Amino acid sequence: MNALYSGIPFMTEKGNRYVCARDRRQALLCHPLLYHILTLAEQGVDLDAWLNRLPDRGITIEKAGTFTKKDVEYYYRKYLFLREHGYFGRVDFDREFCLDLDPDRIHSALANTKQVIFEVTDACNLRCAYCGYGKFYKDYDKRENKKLDLRVAKCLLEFLEKQWNSDANVSIDNRIAIGFYGGEPLLNFSFIRDIIDHVEHLNIPNHRFVYTMTTNALLLDKYMDFLYDHQFELLISLDGNRRNNSYRVLPDGSEAYDLIMKNVFALKKRYPDYFREKVNFNAVFHNRSSLFDIYQFFKKKFDKTPMIFELNTAGIDPSRLGEFWNTFASIQEDLQKVNNPQPMIEDMFVDLPGIGSLSKFIHQYTDCSFSDYNDVMATEDEPVRFPTGTCIPFSRKIFLTVNNKILPCEKVGQQHAMGYVTPEKVKIDIDPIAAIYNGYYRKISKLCRHCYLADDCGKCMLHLDMAGDAPECDHFTTIDERRIRFSAHLSYLEDHPRTYSRIIKEVAYD
Ligand code: SF4
Numbered sequence: 001m002n003a004l005y006s007g008i009p010f011m012t013e014k015g016n017r018y019v020c021a022r023d024r025r026q027a028l029l030c031h032p033l034l035y036h037i038l039t040l041a042e043q044g045v046d047l048d049a050w051l052n053r054l055p056d057r058g059i060t061i062e063k064a065g066t067f068t069k070k071d072v073e074y075y076y077r078k079y080l081f082l083r084e085h086g087y088f089g090r091v092d093f094d095r096e097f098c099l100d101l102d103p104d105r106i107h108s109a110l111a112n113t114k115q116v117i118f119e120v121t122d123a124c125n126l127r128c129a130y131c132g133y134g135k136f137y138k139d140y141d142k143r144e145n146k147k148l149d150l151r152v153a154k155c156l157l158e159f160l161e162k163q164w165n166s167d168a169n170v171s172i173d174n175r176i177a178i179g180f181y182g183g184e185p186l187l188n189f190s191f192i193r194d195i196i197d198h199v200e201h202l203n204i205p206n207h208r209f210v211y212t213m214t215t216n217a218l219l220l221d222k223y224m225d226f227l228y229d230h231q232f233e234l235l236i237s238l239d240g241n242r243r244n245n246s247y248r249v250l251p252d253g254s255e256a257y258d259l260i261m262k263n264v265f266a267l268k269k270r271y272p273d274y275f276r277e278k279v280n281f282n283a284v285f286h287n288r289s290s291l292f293d294i295y296q297f298f299k300k301k302f303d304k305t306p307m308i309f310e311l312n313t314a315g316i317d318p319s320r321l322g323e324f325w326n327t328f329a330s331i332q333e334d335l336q337k338v339n340n341p342q343p344m345i346e347d348m349f350v351d352l353p354g355i356g357s358l359s360k361f362i363h364q365y366t367d368c369s370f371s372d373y374n375d376v377m378a379t380e381d382e383p384v385r386f387p388t389g390t391c392i393p394f395s396r397k398i399f400l401t402v403n404n405k406i407l408p409c410e411k412v413g414q415q416h417a418m419g420y421v422t423p424e425k426v427k428i429d430i431d432p433i434a435a436i437y438n439g440y441y442r443k444i445s446k447l448c449r450h451c452y453l454a455d456d457c458g459k460c461m462l463h464l465d466m467a468g469d470a471p472e473c474d475h476f477t478t479i480d481e482r483r484i485r486f487s488a489h490l491s492y493l494e495d496h497p498r499t500y501s502r503i504i505k506e507v508a509y510d
C-alpha cells in the first residue's frame, strides 16, 4: 500500500491529544482513548482482535487515567463512525493530485497576470558577498552590465495589454504591479521613466497600475522625487545594523552601510508620510545576522519591521558548497536563542517565516478559512491540485530578463526560460511549457506520493534539480517529522491563543 495514512495522532507539549485528519483537512482535539485507538491503527494493529482480548478492567493510559472496557468500546464505535464518514482513511495521491496541466490553464494565467517584473539591468553598484547573481550560484546568465532594451519591454507590455483586455481575463482584482528589478534598477533610470510613460498610455479599462522596485538605496538621493511622484512601493535591501549589513559592500570592498543609511534617512526626512506608507525593508539573514538585532535596528531607526529571508539554497555552485553553508544561517534556530521572543513575534508577525507557516497550517486544517466567497459556497469537490508548491506559470507574475527571456518569476534559475521577447514579437509556446511541467510532475510525484508534506507543500519544482529521472527533495517529510511539526504548531497555539485569532482576522492566505 503506498497511499499515505490520513489520521495522524499527535500530542502537544501540554499533553493534549489531537488527530490530524488529512483527508478531511481538520485537526481535532481528541479523547485519550480515541488517540490510543488511532495510534494502534497507525501501527497496523488488528483493532477487533485487540478489543476482544481486552480485560474487563479496561486499560490505563499514561498521564490520562484508567478506562473501563465499556469506555474503550464506546470510543472504538466512535472511531468506526468517523472512519465510515470519511475520516482516517488513506490519502489517494492519484485521486487528489492531477499530473496533467492543461495548456489552457497557462493561457488563463497569462491573461490574469497581476505582476510584470523587468530586470532593468544586470549591472550593480554593490558586490554583496551572498548575491543571488554572485559567486555562490550558477543558475543565472552571465552578468555583462547590460540594460534591458526598451523596445523589448514595450513589446511585452503590448502583448499583455491584449491578454488583459481579452475575455480570458476574469480577475476581479484590478491592480497590476509593474516591478523594476536588477542588478540595481536605478542604474538604468531612463528605462524606468520611459516604461512608466508607456504604461500610462496603455488602454486597459478598469485597471490601475502600481509601481514597485527593489533597490539597494545607493542612488535614492538622485531619484527620490521621481519615486515619490509615482508613489513607488519601495523595497530597500538592508540587512540591519553595521555588522548585519557587512556583506553588502561597494566594488572596492568597503562597506556600503553609511551611504545607504544617509540616503534612507534623507528619503524619510523629505517624504515622511510616503516613507511610512510605501517603503519597506528586505533583510537577508546570514551568519553575521541576529534576529533580535535586526528587529531592534529597524524598529528604532525607522519604526518598521523588515521582511527577512534566508539565503536561497537552490542553484548553488557545487565548488562553493562549503563556503555557502558557512555563510548560511537559519532564522528559526536564531529565534530559539531570543530571550522572551513573544513581543518581537507579535510585532513582526507575518514578516517572520514561522508565523507564515502557522497561518498556512490554520488555513489547511481548521476548516474555517476560505480564499474567497466562491470558496465559502464550494461543494465537497476540491479544486484541481498539482504536486509540489509550484505555481501555474505566470499565475503570480511574469519576469522579463535583461537577455529578453521570459520566466515565471525572478526567484528561479534563468535556465528555466519559457519564452523570449524581441522588439517585434513575444514568443511563448504554451504547449511545450505544459509538457515540461507534466514531465516534472510525473518525475517528482514518485517522491511526493510518499511525502507527508504533499498536501501542504510549498516547494517549487524549479528550485530542484529536475534533470534526472528521480529528483531529490530536501523537504521530503516522513510521518514522524509531520507529527512533530503538527505538535509544534498546536503547542504554540495553545500557549498563544491570541495569535490564532490574529491570524484568522489579519492574515490573507494566498
Ligand atoms: S518560485 Fe516557483 S512557485 Fe514561486 S512564483 Fe516562482 S515559479 Fe512560482
Ligand code: SF4
Binding pocket: 388, 389, 444, 447, 448, 451, 452, 453, 454, 455, 457, 458, 459, 473, 474, 475, 476, 477
Ligand atoms: S516536500 Fe518535496 S517531496 Fe514533499 S511533496 Fe513537496 S516537493 Fe514533494
